[in-house]
Amino acid sequence: MIRIEYVDRNHNGLSPMADAIARDYLTRSPLHSLIYVTSSGTALHPSLQPRELELRKIQRQAVVEGLKNDLFKGPLKKDAEFVLARNRHADAQLLGHCYRYLQRWERTFRDTALGESGYYYPDWGPVATEPYNVRNVDLILALNKESFSQAQAIYDLIVGIDRPKIVLHQEYAEIKGELSDLLGAPLEKHQEARDILHHALPRIITHARMEFL
Numbered sequence: 001m002i003r004i005e006y007v008d009r010n011h012n013g014l015s016p017m018a019d020a021i022a023r024d025y026l027t028r029s030p031l032h033s034l035i036y037v038t039s040s041g042t043a044l045h046p047s048l049q050p051r052e053l054e055l056r057k058i059q060r061q062a063v064v065e066g067l068k069n070d071l072f073k074g075p076l077k078k079d080a081e082f083v084l085a086r087n088r089h090a091d092a093q094l095l096g097h098c099y100r101y102l103q104r105w106e107r108t109f110r111d112t113a114l115g116e117s118g119y120y121y122p123d124w125g126p127v128a129t130e131p132y133n134v135r136n137v138d139l140i141l142a143l144n145k146e147s148f149s150q151a152q153a154i155y156d157l158i159v160g161i162d163r164p165k166i167v168l169h170q171e172y173a174e175i176k177g178e179l180s181d182l183l184g185a186p187l188e189k190h191q192e193a194r195d196i197l198h199h200a201l202p203r204i205i206t207h208a209r210m211e212f213l
Contacts, residue, residue, distance in 0.1 A: 002035045002212045003136060004204075006169070007151050008143040011041030011126040013106045013182035013190070015143060018169070018197045020114050020121035025201050034213065035205065042142075042150035044128035047157060056092070059099040060084065065184025066102045076101060106183050106190075113190040117198070129154055137164040138212050141172060141204070143179045165211075172207060173200035 006018040019039035026032045042048065050058060063080050066072055072080045076098065083095045107123065114121055129151055131137075142148035151166050170178055175196070182190055 001033075002138050002208050004035065004037050004139045004141060004208060005129075005137050005164075006037070006039040006141050006143060007042050007129050007147045008039075009041060009043040009147050009150070009181060010103070010183070011039060011044060011128075012103055013110050014179055014193060014197075015039035015041065015147075016121045016123065017110050017114060017119075017190070017194060018141070018143065020119045021194070021197050022201055022204075024119050025205075029205075031205065031209075035208065038127075040127045040129040042129045042147045042154065044126055045130060045150070045154050046128075047154065048150055052092075056095060059095050062102050062184045063095070063098050066098070066105070069184060069186045071102060071105050071184065071186070072098070102184050106185075109185070109187045109190040110182070112187060113194045116191070117194060119194075131155060131158045131161055136162065139172075139208055140164050140166045141169040142166060143169050144181065145178065146181075169200065169204075173203045174207075175200055175203070 004022070006015040006022070008015040016039055019037055022037040026035055026037065043050070060083075063084060067077070067080055067084070079094055080098045083091065083098060111121065131154070140151050142151050145168065148166065148168050155163050155166065168178075170176070179193055179196060180189070182193060
């Protein structure tokens, strides 16, 4: 059996989407008993938890994207504009509230994009990339460069288990470009990511069969 794990930063948008598409594809394929797919978030690993200043920077970047794409409405839009105007002096609780709001939008857009094409992701909550969560993973497909570097760092900490192959998704599928983080992005970006993941999957399955079976 080939075990494939899709990873992105927060296991909220891209990697659950890739997981759902791959599981649906394999369910309808004679390969369903030969390939097992899962997903996780690299930044959720305890060793990669950001410090307060770094976390604020990540949250601010997401709020900037959310405002640019008109995701904030009503009083919350004013709150988002206020925390950006306050810069480093912004209230951490309010900034966190705006960030979590965007995470909910990301899940909503993810599920909408999946549902439009007949896919479904059974959301059990975010899962951290952890070598002991899934035994003997053969292939880790990182959906962007940040999660690629973080996955490598996580496995560098572990001894006593076989290290999986860690590679960028686009590289493994032999597709140009890079998938971008979807936090703060509009529905259209989620739909584009869905289509890229869908079209890449047959190439990934063929490549994995040749390499691991």
